[in-house]
Amino acid sequence: MYEFEGENFKALTEKLMEEKRKSWTYRRVAAEEMDDEEDDTTVVRDYPTDKKFKRSIYFRPDYYLLNEKFYKLQDRVMAEIQGPISQIFNLNQQLTYEAYLTEVRAGPRKDLYVNENLPGLNEKQVTDYQKFLEVNCPLLNCQPISKKEFQLIVQCLTDNDFEEKQIENKIRRVIYEHEFEKYDSAEYTSSPQKQQQYAFGVLPPSTKYKIAAPCDFKDSNEPDYHSSYVLFKSSQPTLQLDEETFITYSKTLFSLNQEAEWAVKIMRAVARRNQLVKKYSATYKLATQSENPLYNMQLPSLQRAVVKGYNELNDRFLILWSNIFGFNHYKQCLQFIKSSKMFANDFWLKSRETGELKERVEKLVKLFIQQNDKNGDKTEVEKIEQ
Secondary structure, eight states: OOOOOTTHHHHHHHHHHHHHHHHHHHHHHHHHHHHHHHHHHHOOOOOOHHHHHHSSSOOOGGGGGOOOOHHHHHHHHHHHHIIIIIIHHHHTOOHHHHHHHHHHTTTTTTTGBBBBTSTTTHHHHHHHHHHHHHHOOOTOOOOOOOOHHHHHHHHHHHHOOOTSTTTTTTTSSEEEEEHHHHHHHEEEEEEEEHHHHHHHSSSSOOTTTEEEEEOOOOOOOOOOOHHHHHHHHTOSSSSSOOOHHHHHHHHHHHHHHTSSHHHHHHHHHHHHHHHHHHHHHHHHHHHHHSSSSHHHHHOOOOOOOSSSOHHHHHHHHHHHHHHHOOOOOOOHHHHHHHHHHGGTTTTHTTTTHHHHHHHHHHHHHHHHHHHOOOOOOOHHHHHHHH
């Protein structure tokens, strides 16, 4: 079946394929030889460019936080590289940097080429520049800092979640029996009378938990440096910093350049934290405005359904629960509602989902903030993003 005009068709096909492979191999080898010949004749120019300079040991990014004088000198070097050097080498494709140096050092601009790696600086400026290079980053104990390490610091300043450390930040004021050894301190009480007072009658007295007094939350115009440092250390960085050095560097970083991209990220993180602080501060104010807030709390005015829906007792309870546990424990809240005598006959409330309870609290708190906020409707995050 492979016979074709007296020849084996299969053998003919294999022969043609072999010739094709040899042809491709020959062309590839020939191309490689031509490349080698071209490489042998290529002039090694090796002149400085802005990219090469930024990757060299002579360049320091702005996050090194060196003296302003250093960055002015560095800008001079960059201007020389991007200006005269770039123009001359673009016009003359055969010119080498060695030949360029020989030519320029024989002319009137010879004083600006004392150091071939720092074009544009005279001898005194080169000496000053090198002194700055020796100290690396003075605020980090004269350690060098890479872009990756800098980005880690910025990430820690922006990613530390205010709600993540709920006990340390007094968002959840209750600690349970298995947490006593870890959080046992004078801030928490196991006294039945104090428990009732601090829980506003919402939780029954118990020896299985301790509770801290409610606290008001204060907003801040700066990041939470301590939480950021804890997050930084947990990331196991190669840069070794103690907390004091980390905070000093971060504060200087935050205060110097408010228009930089990383500074805007930090400011947005601070604004988001302040929005959360405003929510928790609102629950504190609602919970502490009367001695018996479960029955006397003045809720923000809103329309209520006549037949069914949340009643005032429901809303007050949810506000007080959020003041004790924060805004992330509504699953336990729903379990408490279903087992509590207080809501034994409130079948509508017991049939709610956890998301509905959280949504209700968010609505009440937002309404309370709007009614008491004299700074307009725009949030801090929206103001920054504009």
